[in-house]
Each structure stands twice: as structure tokens, then as C-alpha cells.
Amino acid sequence: MxxxxxxxxxxxxxxxxxxxxxxxxxxxxxxxxxxxxxQPRGSYLSERLAQLLAKDYAIKDLKSGVLDITFFRxxxxxxxxxxxxxxxxxxFLIEDKKVIIIDDVLYSGRSVRAALTALQSYGRPKxxxxxxxxxxxxxxxLPIQPNYRGRQVDAINKEKVLVTWKETHxxxxxxxxQR
Amino acid sequence: xxxxxxxxxxxIKYLNANDIDLIxxxxxxxxxxxxxPIKKVPSLRDITIANLFFENSxxxxxxxxxxxxxxxxxxINFSAGQSSVKKGETLIDTVNNILSMxxxxxxxxxxxxxxxxxxxxxxxxxxxxxxxxxHEHPTQALLDSYSIREKLGTVKGKKIVIIGDIxxxxxxxxxxxxxxLQGAEVKVxxxxxxxxxxxxxxxxxxxxxxxxxxxWCDVANVLRVQHERMDINYFPSTREYTQLFGxxxxxxxxxGKKIVIxxxxxxxxxxxxxSDVADSDQSIILxxxxxxxxxRMAVIYLLAQQIKR
Numbered sequence: 001m002x003x004x005x006x007x008x009x010x011x012x013x014x015x016x017x018x019x020x021x022x023x024x025x026x027x028x029x030x031x032x033x034x035x036x037x038x039q040p041r042g043s044y045l046s047e048r049l050a051q052l053l054a055k056d057y058a059i060k061d062l063k064s065g066v067l068d069i070t071f072f073r074x075x076x077x078x079x080x081x082x083x084x085x086x087x088x089x090x091x092f093l094i095e096d097k098k099v100i101i102i103d104d105v106l107y108s109g110r111s112v113r114a115a116l117t118a119l120q121s122y123g124r125p126k127x128x129x130x131x132x133x134x135x136x137x138x139x140x141x142l143p144i145q146p147n148y149r150g151r152q153v154d155a156i157n158k159e160k161v162l163v164t165w166k167e168t169h170x171x172x173x174x175x176x177x178q179r
Numbered sequence: 180x181x182x183x184x185x186x187x188x189x190x191i192k193y194l195n196a197n198d199i200d201l202i203x204x205x206x207x208x209x210x211x212x213x214x215x216p217i218k219k220v221p222s223l224r225d226i227t228i229a230n231l232f233f234e235n236s237x238x239x240x241x242x243x244x245x246x247x248x249x250x251x252x253x254x255i256n257f258s259a260g261q262s263s264v265k266k267g268e269t270l271i272d273t274v275n276n277i278l279s280m281x282x283x284x285x286x287x288x289x290x291x292x293x294x295x296x297x298x299x300x301x302x303x304x305x306x307x308x309x310x311x312x313x314h315e316h317p318t319q320a321l322l323d324s325y326s327i328r329e330k331l332g333t334v335k336g337k338k339i340v341i342i343g344d345i346x347x348x349x350x351x352x353x354x355x356x357x358x359x360l361q362g363a364e365v366k367v368x369x370x371x372x373x374x375x376x377x378x379x380x381x382x383x384x385x386x387x388x389x390x391x392x393x394x395w396c397d398v399a400n401v402l403r404v405q406h407e408r409m410d411i412n413y414f415p416s417t418r419e420y421t422q423l424f425g426x427x428x429x430x431x432x433x434x435g436k437k438i439v440i441x442x443x444x445x446x447x448x449x450x451x452x453x454s455d456v457a458d459s460d461q462s463i464i465l466x467x468x469x470x471x472x473x474x475r476m477a478v479i480y481l482l483a484q485q486i487k488r
Contacts, residue, residue: 068208071220071250071480082181082484085208093216121217 002178006161007151009172012133015150019131020052022148023100024059032126033098035064038115039086042066042103044165045133049102065090067101072114095123100148104163106132109144134161134174183481187306189295190315191356199360203325205477206470213249213472223252226483228284229277232309233259233270236288238444238468239309239319243286246475252483255282270294271301278304283486284479287311305482313347313408319443320353322474324361326467327398330439335362340392342424343402343451346373347409350402350443355381368392369424372413389424393431398439401426401452417450427453437461444468 007015027033030053037046043066053059070085101115112130119125133150139157153176155161160177183198212220228247232240240256247254257277274285285302287295288309295308310316327334339358345351345367358365365383367374374385386392393399404420414420426440440452440462448454457464 070208071212071222073222076222077484077486077488084181085205087208088211117221121212121215121219123216 003162004176005173006134006153006176007174009166012150012172012174015133016048016052017056019148019150020049020057023049023053023131024057026129027098027100030059030062032096033063033100034092034094035062035100035102036090036094036115036119037064037066038101038103038111039066039068039088041105041163042101044167045104045131045163046102048165049131063092063097065092067115067118069111069114069118072118074110074114090122093123094119094125096126097123099125099128100131101128102131104132105134105136105161106130106144106146106149107136107139107161109140109142112144113142133163136161182484186482186485187295187299187308188317188478188482189299189306189308191317191320191353191360192315194317194356194360196360199321199324199357202321202474202477202481203328205481206325206473209249209476209480210470210473213469213476219249219251221251222480223247223250223483226250226284226486227253227255227280227282228286228479229255229257229282230309231257231274231277231285231287231289233287233289233294234310236309238471239288239316242468242471243307243309243318243475246472246479247286249472250476250479250483252284252479255280270298274298274302274304278302284482305486307478307482310349312349313352314349315353315356316349316443317353317357318471318475318478319350320357321478322467322471323350323354323400323441323443324357325474326441326463326470327363327439329466329470330463331397334358336364337397338364338366338395339398339400340366340368340386340396341400341402342368342389342392342426344373344405344408344413345369345378345402346375346413347405348402350400354400355383359383366392366395370414370420389426390430393426393434393438396438398441399426400441400443402443403445403447404450421450425449425451425453426456428455428459431456431459431461439463441467 035046037043050064066089068086068088070083129147131148132146135149135152162175164173185193284305286307286309289311292312292314294311295306299306324334341351355365368386442464
């Protein structure tokens with residue numbers, strides 16, 4: 001199994017700043033906008049972006065939450081390993097809000113499909129956008145594309161894209177692994 | 180770990196501590212789900228569940244049905260009163276007929292001890308025991324422990340007294356197993372006629388003085404006097420029972436500590452517990468009902484996860 005570094009921590013920092021600026025371009029002061037990180041891995045990216053927007057770009061009272069999609073997946077009982085749920089923390093209504101779904105890697109698009117259904121439990125948003133750090137082209141099962149992407153990757157199906165964060169692995173990085 | 184060690188939920192005695200922990204963690208997530216504006220998840224949309232109640236029930240049946248619907252399962256209901264059981268059909272025939280309609284999970288309450296175990300050996304479906312005679316009522320015990328855990332943070336090391344008709348109570352037996360698995364100390368309290376002879380072999384202690392039992396405990400789980408299961412008189416009169424084993428506000432206020440009051444319902448107000456106690460801030464009776472839905476969702480979800488097509 002070989003492992004190749006795709007992005008190092010400096011690359012990721014630059015990308016996060018770019019994504020933050022792109023968000024500000026479209027959402028101004030975020031008064032109508034909420035960030036929703038997909039559990040478990042999208043929540044780190046979401047949290048990081050929220051911190052960056054608050055600290056470096058003076059966005060005040062940014063609303064952000066994390067969403068668990070376990071019970072909305074379409075592969076329940078079809079996987080070998082059982083699915084373990086994580087927590088959902090959305091302590092605001094998304095009725096009439098602009099929602100930005102945030103995840104680390106966009107691959108088949110099925111998680112995002114599940115997230116779109118799950119979000120309906122919290123009201124009818126004005127619109128929903130998708131932000132991902134890594135967009136794996138050519139691997140989509142569903143017609144889902146990101147509005148904001150950190151980096152587009154042409155990884156083949158045998159390869160695995162792994163994102164690590166300072167919070168969990170002591171290092172921000174993105175790797176491509178040969179399986 | 181993330182999977183139950185059992186294929187059916189027939190009784191707490193077949194579970195281990197990890198199973199209970201997994202059920203509670205899953206129930207935590209479902210408790211969040213049932214407090215959302217839209218309280219439904221689509222996980223079980225291809226699962227069909229039959230609720231077979233050969234014995235009366237209001238709360239348990241509603242709670243199961245709601246749990247199933249919140250998980251998007253298709254539900255069919257059956258009550259023995261209006262069925263062919265009255266015409267002499269056997270249990271296996273009844274259930275197999277229902278299973279021919281492609282049912283995946285059977286939730287069953289039955290008057291006979293071991294009915295669930297019997298069924299699990301003869302039919303091809305997941306069985307959830309919703310009470311079998313005077314034997315076990317596992318989901319009630321799970322929701323009781325879950326409610327204690329929610330109120331006191333943990334069940335481990337807590338002292339719980341079960342008060343009342345232990346002899347006829349499936350809730351008592353399942354509770355004893357569940358609480359002991361989680362490391363709690365259990366005492367039973369009631370008239371000696373309503374305490375089974377060999378109860379101490381389960382590792383519980385017996386106390387016939389209500390005052391002493393309440394002084395000892397952190398939680399009192401008060402059971403209903405089950406008149407319908409009593410073919411003989413186990414105590415002279417309801418009035419005498421109330422005087423010796425009924426819990427009222429005065430007794431609680433004089434304890435010098437705040438204990439938690441639980442009751443699996445239905446309550447005989449003024450018999451085993453007075454209204455002011457049942458409705459007081461020490462009582463978590465209504466929390467038990469709410470938690471019942473979340474815990475049953477967790478049990479159904481975890482068993483459904485094992486079904487392969």
C-alpha cells in the first residue's frame with residue numbers, strides 16, 4: 001500500500017482562505033446563511049471554516065451545526081460493517097435560510113443525497129449549496145456537484161483519498177492511498 | 180461492537196452489558212430525532228413489522244407502533260380479541276400466516292411464559308418480546324434503566340428498590356437482570372406473599388419494611404398491584420396494602436433525601452402511589468414514557484440491521 005501526499009498543511013491553509021473568501025463573496029455577512037458539517041469528517045472542515053470566518057474575516061454570529069446522516073443512508077443493511085451513528089447538533093431552524101453543506105471528500109454523492117433528505121427534518125431552506133475540500137471527479141453515482149471545491153482530483157476507484165486534521169491526527173494533510 | 184450479540188430480543192437475561200450500552204447509545208440519537216420538528220427517519224422503509232398483542236396493552240403497543248412509524252417501517256397490528264385465535268388456531272399457525280405476508284420483525288406480547296423463545300425457534304423472523312406472562316418485559320427494563328441513567332448520570336453503583344407485586348411482575352424480573360448487568364444494587368420490597376420464594380438466588384435482597392427500603396435507595400421503582408393476575412387473595416385488603424406499601428408525599432418528605440420515583444404504568448392512583456407523588460418533581464414517570472419510544476426505536480433499528488436480503 002503506497003501513500004502519496006496530495007496537499008500539505010500549507011496548501012490546505014491557502015485553500016481554506018480561498019473557500020472562506022468565495023463564501024463571503026456569495027453570502028456577505030452570513031445573516032441568512034448557516035453552515036452544516038456532515039458527521040463525522042465534514043464537521044472538522046466546517047468548524048475550521050467557521051473559526052477562520054470569525055477570526056480573519058470578522059464574520060459575527062455565524063451559525064453552524066453538524067448533521068449525522070446515518071439514519072438517512074441508502075445502504076442500511078447492505079454493508080458488511082454495521083453503521084454507527086454520531087450526534088447531530090443543529091440548535092437553530094433552517095427554515096428560509098441559505099444552507100451550506102460541508103464535507104471533506106465528495107465521492108459517490110450518496111452522503112450528500114442523504115444529507116439533503118436529513119435536512120428536511122429541520123425545515124425548508126431557501127437554498128442549499130455544497131462545499132467540499134476534495135472533489136473526486138468521475139466517481140459520481142448521482143447527479144450532484146459541489147458549488148465550492150478545494151481541489152479536484154482524478155483518483156481511480158482503487159485509490160482512497162484520506163483527509164487528516166490537526167484535531168484528530170496532529171497534522172492537516174490530504175493523502176492518496178493505493179489499496 | 181456496534182452490533183447486538185443476540186438475534187432476537189427475548190429477554191434481558193440473554194443480553195450482555197455491551198448490548199445494553201449499545202442500545203442506550205443508539206437511543207440517545209433517536210431521542211434527538213424524536214425531538215426534531217420532523218420526527219421521522221427513513222432507515223426502515225423496506226421493513227415490515229407485525230405487532231401481535233395476545234394480551235391487553237395500551238402504552239407498550241402505542242410506544243412500539245410509534246417507534247416503528249418514526250423509523251418509517253410498515254406496521255400491521257393484531258389483537259387477540261378480534262382474531263382467529265378465538266377459533267382455535269395455534270400460535271405458530273397464526274404467526275406463520277402473518278409471516279407469509281412478508282413480515283420481517285414480530286413484536287409479541289403473550290400471556291404464556293416463554294412464548295417469544297418458542298416462536299423464535301419455529302418461525303423465520305426477528306422476535307421482540309413485549310411481555311410474556313409473568314416472565315420478562317425487556318424493553319420496559321431497558322427504558323427504566325435508560326431513564327435512571329438520564330436522571331442520575333449512570334446506573335452503576337446506584338441503589339434501586341422495586342416495590343410491590345414482585346411475584347406476578349415481568350417488569351421486576353427484567354429490571355433485576357438489567358440493573359445487575361449495569362452494576363446496580365437491587366432490593367425488592369413488598370408483602371411476603373408477593374415476593375417469590377427463591378428471589379435471593381438472583382442476588383437481590385428482600386425488605387418488607389417500606390420505610391427502611393426507601394431510606395436505603397436512590398431510586399424507587401413502584402409496581403402496580405396486578406389484580407387481574409391474582410387468583411387468590413395475597414393480602415387482606417387494598418386499604419391495608421396502601422397503608423403498608425403505598426408511597427405518599429409525607430413519607431418522601433421525611434426521608435431527608437430526594438429519591439427518584441418510577442412507575443411502569445398503568446398507575447392505580449391512591450393504591451401503590453398517591454397522586455401528589457406521581458405528579459411531583461421527583462417522579463420521572465412521564466420521562467419513562469418518552470424514553471420508551473427512543474429505546475424501542477434503538478432495539479428495532481439494531482435488530483433490523485442484522486436482516487440480510
